[in-house]
Amino acid sequence: MAARIALLTRDLRVHDNPLLSGDGEIVPLFVLDPRLAGLSANRQRFLHQCLADLRDSLRDRGADLVIREGDPVAETVRLAREVDTATVQVAGDVTDYAQRRERRLRTAGLDLRVTPGVTVLPPGAVRPAGGGQSYRVFTPYWKSWERTGWREPAATPRTIAMPDGIAPGRLPETPAGESPDALAGGETEARRRLRAWSGELSRYADEHDDMAADNTSRLSAYLRFGCLSPLELALAAKATDSPGAQAFLRQLAWRDFYYQVTAAFPRISTQPMRxxxxxxxxxxxxxxxxxxxxxxxxxxxxxxxxxxxxxxxxxxxxxxxxxxxxxxxxxxxxxxxxxxxxxxxxxxxxxxxxxxxxxxxxxxxxxxxxxxxxxxxxxxxxxxxxxxxxxxxxxxxxxxxxxxxxxxxxxxxxxxxxxxxxxxxxxxxxxxxxxx
Known part of the structure; x- marks a missing residue:
């Protein structure tokens, strides 16, 4: 069985990561795109911390994180030739940048396989009864989202087979960021915070708007970079019988709602919907x-x-x-x-x-x-x-x-x-x- 490249983007974890599950050899790849580096020093710092933590997790499982810098499509094609494979997996995403990346990967002669993982439900999994690409109003989306079947979480691999002879590349020094009191990145820190906060879930409905108490989960950055699986959080909340768990589940649905909106309207950052x-x-x-x-x-x-x-x-x-x-x-x-x-x-x-x-x-x-x-x-x-x-x-x-x-x-x-x-x-x- 030929090796496959797992092009990691916003799924920087080993738990419930469909890209890292299954048989055969896997080459985990992350490409640092210089065009994105200047958008936010805070996110750049957090990203580098996530990558360092993921590299440690992959090395514990017998693999490594291959780091490249440049155009993601060009670097993926170059590595595919080095590994002698055409199979590339990537998590489906919805932004204009991600959609252009996916189109370019498809036309680059690769066997591209798009997997879920960035949201609980992939955009398009539920659609308005009257037709249309996406829901424009949250409440009917929430009702459909809640009753739709979800995928099974991917198993967390104990070992990951990776071809020999691939230079992993060096992760550049972590940038300073701008905010002195910023959260630390990485799946390890994300799961630690999740364990610490999970006991507060039952009170979430009553306390999430209490600005002084600050009893929200503060997990949003870890969801944004995929250090935590949104599906894993949703399943845990669904299995917990409390108003707080239901309120938290609703917020995960809000997150999915805007992903399906953006899939249909990718210029959401620059053009008004009304x-x-x-x-x-x-x-x-x-x-x-x-x-x-x-x-x-x-x-x-x-x-x-x-x-x-x-x-x-x-x-x-x-x-x-x-x-x-x-x-x-x-x-x-x-x-x-x-x-x-x-x-x-x-x-x-x-x-x-x-x-x-x-x-x-x-x-x-x-x-x-x-x-x-x-x-x-x-x-x-x-x-x-x-x-x-x-x-x-x-x-x-x-x-x-x-x-x-x-x-x-x-x-x-x-x-x-x-x-x-x-x-x-x-x-x-x-x-x-x-x-x-």
Whole structure:
């Protein structure tokens, strides 16, 4: 049986990885694409940590991680010739970049086999009853997703046979990243965190929006790089009879929802899904800069933006508040916010980051695109004592209780754009960023 190349992309694990299961010799390959290296120093650091950890796991199983640098298709073809094989496996993905990579691999004379693994259900596994490529509304998707059969997890290999004589290549030195308090990458760390948090799952429904308690799983970055199998998490949640497990399962479905949206609309990062709602953005560089720096004078917004810089991560409720503030209060283009999040977020991927920015801006999958969120009332509801704000805005550490949420020192560029809404509209207030 000829060897096959397992082209790893966003599935950097040995547990439930269909690319690493089965008989015959396998050549695990990861190609560092220089075109992606400058997008986010935080993600680049995390990626290198993931690769180092995966290499250790593969070596423990008698194989190695082959590292190449350059164009992924060209490097895969070159290695296939070296190994004398035409068989290449890759996990199916949905971004414009991934779809172009798959098309090029198919036309490069390779026997390309696409496997699942990036989502619980592959995009297209469930489709609207009336036709169409993807669901545009979450609730009917969730109902179909929940009742559809899932694949069996791939067995974790004890040993992996790999051809002799392949130079594994050197993993470049891990870059520094930008956020001093960022999570460490890798499957080993991911599984440690999962074990530590799993006892909190039963309380997830009640506590995931408590900004001060910070009782979310913080597993989103590990899902983004495939250090954890989303299927494995979904099966564990499904087997746990509690409202918290059901709420967490729903968030995994939200993640899949945006992947099937992106598969049908791969330019989700740059083009609005509702063009009619994308025509009124203000241009205000000073206001944008104050938002980016966490200096708007609105405490809950500033706390979220400072957490983003410090940790490369932000609480899910803070993501909703800060994004809505930029688009619905300051009236600034959602794409500028998306790019800023993309720079800092370790878990920033195209489907969820872009889909949720469009949802918040009213240009995407929201049945009520003109809804607005009052950041003061959001803060009073989800950080009633102001603990989250004081944690990230030390200038306010001596302000008592909920008084910390009142706007202070509003700079002129922010004051120019502000237009606070009236009372919150009555609706099911669902934070659609993956509650991680």
């Amino acid at each position: 063009p009619s709602a994308d025509t009124t953005w203000r241009s205000d560089e000073d206001a944008l800069q104050h938002w980016q720096d966490g200096l708007t004078g609105v405490p809950i917004v500033d706390a979220g933006m400072r957490q983003l810089r410090a940790e490369g991560w932000m609480h899910n409720r803070a993501r909703l508040i800060t994004a809505a503030f930029l688009t619905k209060h300051l009236g600034i283009d959602w794409r500028l916010g998306l790019r800023w999040f993309s720079r800092w977020l370790i878990d920033g991927d195209v489907p969820n980051n872009s889909g949720n920015w469009q949802w918040t801006a009213g240009t995407g999958n929201d049945t009520r695109p003109y809804r607005r969120f009052n950041p003061i009332r959001q803060a009073q509801r989800f950080d009633p004592q102001g603990e989250y704000v004081r944690r990230y805005v030390p200038e306010l550490k001596d302000v008592d209780g909920g008084a910390v949420h009142q706007p202070w020192r509003l700079p002129e560029p922010v004051r120019r754009g502000l237009d606070y809404p009236g009372p919150l509209e009555s609706h099911r207030d669902e934070a659609v960023w993956l509650r991680n």
